[in-house]
Amino acid sequence: MPFRSMVRDLRESFGNISRRKFEVRIYHRGKSLGSSSDLQDGPMVIQQSRWASLPPELLRDVMKRLEEDESSWPSRKDVVSCASVCTTWRDVCKDIVRSPEICAKLTFPVSLKQPGPRDGVIQCFIKRDKSKLTYRLYLCLSSAVLDENGKFLLAARRSRRTTHTDYAISMDSKNFSRSSAGYIGKLRSNFLGTKFVIYDTQPPFNAGRLCSQERPPSRRLSSRKVSPKVPVGSYPIGQVNYELNVLGTRGPRRMQCTMHSIPESAVEPGGVVPGQPKELLPRLFDESFRSTATSFSKYSIADSSMDLSSCRYSECGGGNPQGGDAADKERPLVLRNKAPRWHEQLQCWCLNFRGRVTVASVKNLQLIASVPPAASAGASAQPQASVPSSTSSHDTVILQFGKVARDIFTMDYRYPLSAFQAFAICLTSFDTKLACE
Amino acid sequence: MASAGSGDEKAATVTLISSDNEHFEVPEAVATLSQTIRHMIEDGCTDGGVPLPNVTGRILAKVLEYCNKHAAASDKDELEKFDKAFVDIDDQATLFDLVMAANYLDIRGMLDLTCQTIADMIKGKSVEEIRETFNIKNDFTPEEEAEIRRENQWAFDD
Numbered sequence: 001m002p003f004r005s006m007v008r009d010l011r012e013s014f015g016n017i018s019r020r021k022f023e024v025r026i027y028h029r030g031k032s033l034g035s036s037s038d039l040q041d042g043p044m045v046i047q048q049s050r051w052a053s054l055p056p057e058l059l060r061d062v063m064k065r066l067e068e069d070e071s072s073w074p075s076r077k078d079v080v081s082c083a084s085v086c087t088t089w090r091d092v093c094k095d096i097v098r099s100p101e102i103c104a105k106l107t108f109p110v111s112l113k114q115p116g117p118r119d120g121v122i123q124c125f126i127k128r129d130k131s132k133l134t135y136r137l138y139l140c141l142s143s144a145v146l147d148e149n150g151k152f153l154l155a156a157r158r159s160r161r162t163t164h165t166d167y168a169i170s171m172d173s174k175n176f177s178r179s180s181a182g183y184i185g186k187l188r189s190n191f192l193g194t195k196f197v198i199y200d201t202q203p204p205f206n207a208g209r210l211c212s213q214e215r216p217p218s219r220r221l222s223s224r225k226v227s228p229k230v231p232v233g234s235y236p237i238g239q240v241n242y243e244l245n246v247l248g249t250r251g252p253r254r255m256q257c258t259m260h261s262i263p264e265s266a267v268e269p270g271g272v273v274p275g276q277p278k279e280l281l282p283r284l285f286d287e288s289f290r291s292t293a294t295s296f297s298k299y300s301i302a303d304s305s306m307d308l309s310s311c312r313y314s315e316c317g318g319g320n321p322q323g324g325d326a327a328d329k330e331r332p333l334v335l336r337n338k339a340p341r342w343h344e345q346l347q348c349w350c351l352n353f354r355g356r357v358t359v360a361s362v363k364n365l366q367l368i369a370s371v372p373p374a375a376s377a378g379a380s381a382q383p384q385a386s387v388p389s390s391t392s393s394h395d396t397v398i399l400q401f402g403k404v405a406r407d408i409f410t411m412d413y414r415y416p417l418s419a420f421q422a423f424a425i426c427l428t429s430f431d432t433k434l435a436c437e
Numbered sequence: 438m439a440s441a442g443s444g445d446e447k448a449a450t451v452t453l454i455s456s457d458n459e460h461f462e463v464p465e466a467v468a469t470l471s472q473t474i475r476h477m478i479e480d481g482c483t484d485g486g487v488p489l490p491n492v493t494g495r496i497l498a499k500v501l502e503y504c505n506k507h508a509a510a511s512d513k514d515e516l517e518k519f520d521k522a523f524v525d526i527d528d529q530a531t532l533f534d535l536v537m538a539a540n541y542l543d544i545r546g547m548l549d550l551t552c553q554t555i556a557d558m559i560k561g562k563s564v565e566e567i568r569e570t571f572n573i574k575n576d577f578t579p580e581e582e583a584e585i586r587r588e589n590q591w592a593f594d595d
Contacts, residue, residue, distance in 0.1 A: 062552050065556040080588055181583070181587045279584065
């Protein structure tokens with residue numbers, strides 16, 4: 001065909017001309033050759049993928065510049081776009097982007113399940129929509145407390161059942177169904193709203209121990225035999241309990257949060273949160289995911305209809321009293337709400353929210369780590385410096401939640417909690433029925 | 438040919454030879470903006486000219502335009518203006534060649550400029566637009582595609 005030979009000739013010649021900023025491609029394999037007006041712009045050359053031969057260090061240089069320039073949302077979506085172009089670009093982007101623990105920035109959806117920053121907090125807000133029974137979590141884009149400008153992070157929808165209430169948590173603001181690609185976990189409360197369990201679709205580092213005691217062995221499945229109809233993983237990663245304090249309803253309620261997926265050692269110097277996900281895994285196990293299913297380590301799927309009252313959570317998370325040092329290190333992290341002080345003049349309970357919470361509400365809370373005093377005489381084998389008091393080094397507020405307007409609440413979180421965990425914990429504060437006069 | 442010595446009447450020069458055999462006689466002060474050439478001059482292997490098989494005459498001319506300007510001018514604003522015009526090219530193949538030449542010749546300023554220009558070209562574009570601009574093939578598996586779709590939907594969700 002004459003056009004083919006013409007194109008071949010043009011390939012030989014130097015340089016090509018683009019229209020605007022885009023290279024116009026003309027495929028010579030049967031696809032339409034474009035209108036004649038294309039040809040009038042000048043000689044067109046089939047673009048070899050020259051950019052694909054850009055040396056990796058240059059690609060990296062370009063990506064790094066982009067990532068540094070687009071450090072906040074909404075322009076940070078450019079980083080996600082770059083990671084979606086091809087496998088090479090994706091590898092470079094994923095390598096460049098640091099986890100929120102280090103850079104205090106949320107980039108890819110997996111950031112939602114990675115611990116927050118060690119230095120500083122990530123500031124978010126939650127918008128409640130009572131008519132739709134939904135709650136939406138947004139990343140604050142400015143420091144103004146009442147600025148409704150935010151980057152959407154997660155959404156939850158409440159469904160009340162006879163014996164319990166469920167909150168489905170999704171990264172898709174419109175789709176909460178368990179079968180949707182956006183579903184990433186849920187919260188379940190008991191009838192009174194005094195006990196809650198947080199479920200993650202992805203296994204934590206101690207998944208085997210977490211679930212093995214709760215399920216009858218017959219339902220255990222090895223990863224190689226995942227059938228298409230198996231429901232998504234549902235791992236209980238945390239438990240939240242509310243109770244009245246000694247003053248009954250005349251004082252603020254007490255809240256305790258046991259994070260089974262975070263060992264107590266995570267908040268000690270040098271501690272880390274093990275088992276962090278590298279990707280937000282695809283939800284559904286069907287034929288096309290067989291190849292990824294085999295890369296999971298063996299896990300067991302918890303029955304999400306477990307009866308809360310019969311859960312023996314003290315046995316979960318590797319807390320084996322005879323385990324010795326190893327078990328101690330893996331004791332689940334417990335968070336408690338910081339006790340407010342009674343302010344005699346203002347006649348109210350006060351916490352210092354540093355301007356991030358402006359409306360008094362029983363829902364407002366600050367969570368700190370509750371770490372027991374250093375090992376007693378019996379287990380003194382490890383050369384640990386003894387901490388003078390249990391809370392002296394753990395006064396950092398890990399999660400702060402509180403009201404700023406009728407349906408708007410701020411949520412600030414930091415290491416070792418992730419945005420997903422923090423959001424789930426805050427949802428419990430909405431639901432619990434324990435009142436305070 | 439590099440003239441040894443006095444430097445009063447004629448500054449030392451070096452001859453650069455492009456891949457298509459174009460010869461450019463360039464003052465050393467200008468050529469040494471390229472670390473690659475600087476090292477060669479220091480090592481004394483520039484007699485008879487420096488062959489640059491990776492750079493065509495057309496691109497080398499542009500590179501030297503940059504080097505001439507940056508070796509001479511000292512006014513920051515003037516240089517900024519020049520740089521902006523320098524990379525204001527519609528033709529991406531030239532931009533690609535320039536970044537490759539800057540990398541090969543190790544010209545820090547030009548490398549920064551061209552890499553930043555490429556980064557700026559990417560900003561604000563959709564995934565498809567980026568692929569089109571750089572003619573990059575989508576080589577993800579269907580599973581990866583589904584994951585990426587989910588990621589993008591979230592990133593663009595208001």
